[in-house]
Amino acid sequence: MTVFVLVPGWFTGAWVWQETAARLAGAGAEARPVALTGMDGADRSEGGDGIGGGDGIDLEAHIADVLAVIDAVDAVDAGAGREIVLVGHDYGIHPALGAAARRAGRVARVVHLDAAPARDGVPALAALPDPALREELAGAAAPGTLPPPGRAEWPRWGSTAGVPDAALDRLTARAAPQPLGTLLQPLRLPPAVTAPPATGVLCTGNGAGIGMLQLQVDFGDPALGALAKARVPFFELPTGHWPMLSCPAELAGVLLRAAAGEGHRLAPFDAARPPAHLRPFPLDVPERAGERSGHVDLYPPDADGPRPAVLFVPGGPLPAGARPGPRDWPVFQGYARYAAGQGVVGAVVEHRLHGVADYPVAADDVAAAVAAVRADPRVDPDRVALWFFSGGGPLTADWLGAPPPWLRCLAASYPILAPLPNWGLSGDRFRPAEAVAGAGGLPVVLTRVGRELPEIAATVEAFRAAARASGAALEVVDVPGGHHGFETLDPARARPAVRHAMRAVLGHLTG
Structure with missing residues (x-):
């Protein structure tokens, strides 16, 4: 059995995976959404409108949250040979990768769900889509929190294409302030650790699809060229940035295929065949x-x-x-x-x-x-x-x-x-x-x-x-x-x- 450990992104908690987790369970897999410290059980009326709180909550705290879920899987019948697949949505890829590095050999695959590239020594702040906000927060000091978006502000954080009105209302009501320490603390990946296989899931309503990535490989992009050489598989979902809310059934299907190693591989640059x-x-x-x-x-x-x-x-x-x-x-x-x-x-x-x-x-x-x-x-x-x-x-x-x-x-x-x-x-x-x-x-x-x-x-x-x-x-x-x-x-x-x-x-x- 595959166990999907689902790591939420900025402003969201384990609740955001509810429908996707149910569909994974219906397909015979196990789904364990991660409750990130300070992100679950929040209410907009409790500290959501200003910078404050977030004391002691940083990226390492969220990595520890993911590790606790992985270890809980292993605590049941010593894991019973169950394969663990980590899924990180936008910010969630940072604690997912940090946890995978600390449980080398235990994580079978990491799925990057509409997540910007995460690199050793670089904080999650670099992945924020709004450059003005990145610049503003770069000089901030933890502790503190970033207030969650209002209903009309979510597109600053990713396209809401396909999200039903009721789900967008729920997202807004349950969104929690993001502790600044989780955005400002650099991700640390031990160089001696072999990373598990990776899969990318692109939400084309939010940005580039596979075709655009292939163009960048052909143009000589070194980072994407490395992914092409490594035969990293990709999937597309024709939706915005929140597929767990807009198309949970389709997302569950893609995650099951990703766990099986399926997906589209980019073609490496071939000097003998002109792009x-x-x-x-x-x-x-x-x-x-x-x-x-x-x-x-x-x-x-x-x-x-x-x-x-x-x-x-x-x-x-x-x-x-x-x-x-x-x-x-x-x-x-x-x-x-x-x-x-x-x-x-x-x-x-x-x-x-x-x-x-x-x-x-x-x-x-x-x-x-x-x-x-x-x-x-x-x-x-x-x-x-x-x-x-x-x-x-x-x-x-x-x-x-x-x-x-x-x-x-x-x-x-x-x-x-x-x-x-x-x-x-x-x-x-x-x-x-x-x-x-x-x-x-x-x-x-x-x-x-x-x-x-x-x-x-x-x-x-x-x-x-x-x-x-x-x-x-x-x-x-x-x-x-x-x-x-x-x-x-x-x-x-x-x-x-x-x-x-x-x-x-x-x-x-x-x-």
Whole structure:
């Protein structure tokens, strides 16, 4: 028999697992939710509205709570050969990993349930989705507590997609203040201890799914590359951050499969097989070298006089130092050369979007690249188009909200058009669906793929709805059956779609 030791996340207690535990038991497994010190039996009227209490409650106290449950399993008939699977939800992965390290060989598997990576020497504070709150709490001192969210504040901590109203009311009523010591004390994992096998469960309504992880592996992300080499299995649940409340039956099924070692394995990077972004551009375009200056490569046409320009903005986030960089990818060189072959200046910017916190830096890089392109004497500064790709989509918001008169067209191909919930990007910036109301008559050309990653497709449809509501001049180029990054993955479908989109953009530049 498998014993699932279920470790709750921030603000919650053992009660949050009630429905999932019942379904695991119904399937013949045993489920033991962990009551974390200071987190169970709390009431919002008892210290939930201010910083206070939490004395002596730190990460080690919660690790001890998990150890007590593991030891209680072993105390019954010496464990009777029962296999223990630890499940940690968001913050809960920290005490789960700490306990697994102290009971080496006793824990068969650790399941990371919609949990950010936990690393030795790093406190759980680093996993908080809100960067402003991380910065605020970094200077705090334990003891003390972090008040639980109000009903409308839960999305700051993870998407509530799929959670019924009654369950959200229960979550709000039973949420407990989080002791600051549990967030500020670093996790310590003995280096000599062999970690048990791991499984990841991704809630796609809250952030990235398996497809996006595979893209990051192909881009050279070292942490995900290590998981791919280790053959760590993953599952997806099409729900928000609280699957024990939104889909407990489906979660129980995934946990049972995880205990059996099932799941999707990421494909390791294979230098002998070029990843999609390094495959050839689908159209035959004239060979021409780009002129590199700072963060911008320029591809001028064989034409006299100032010409219109298209600045291509790659996506991300991409690992810092990944090589080749986007300016050297065939797809962006191909687009820029294609533009030059049509008599306009093609340009590619390489920005510094290495993590979701880097969007402001990347936005500055794009603005600087625009200024550099418009200042080139071969460019007509009053006829410029911007073309964004994939994770560069949130950067469109700066240009949609108040388009300058020289911006004749904005294009976006398979873009992410809203920050994903677990990115923790607060504020009104980088939200194209909100910014498009200010686009006025700016032509927007959106290339949409039929087999988009679900978490990205949801942002595209929200943007289209907002564009329709505001009367924006939106033209959609559909690629039925096309994948994210379709130019090199689906060359037959790509050729007509790329031509269509380029004609639309150039028509607004030269018409």
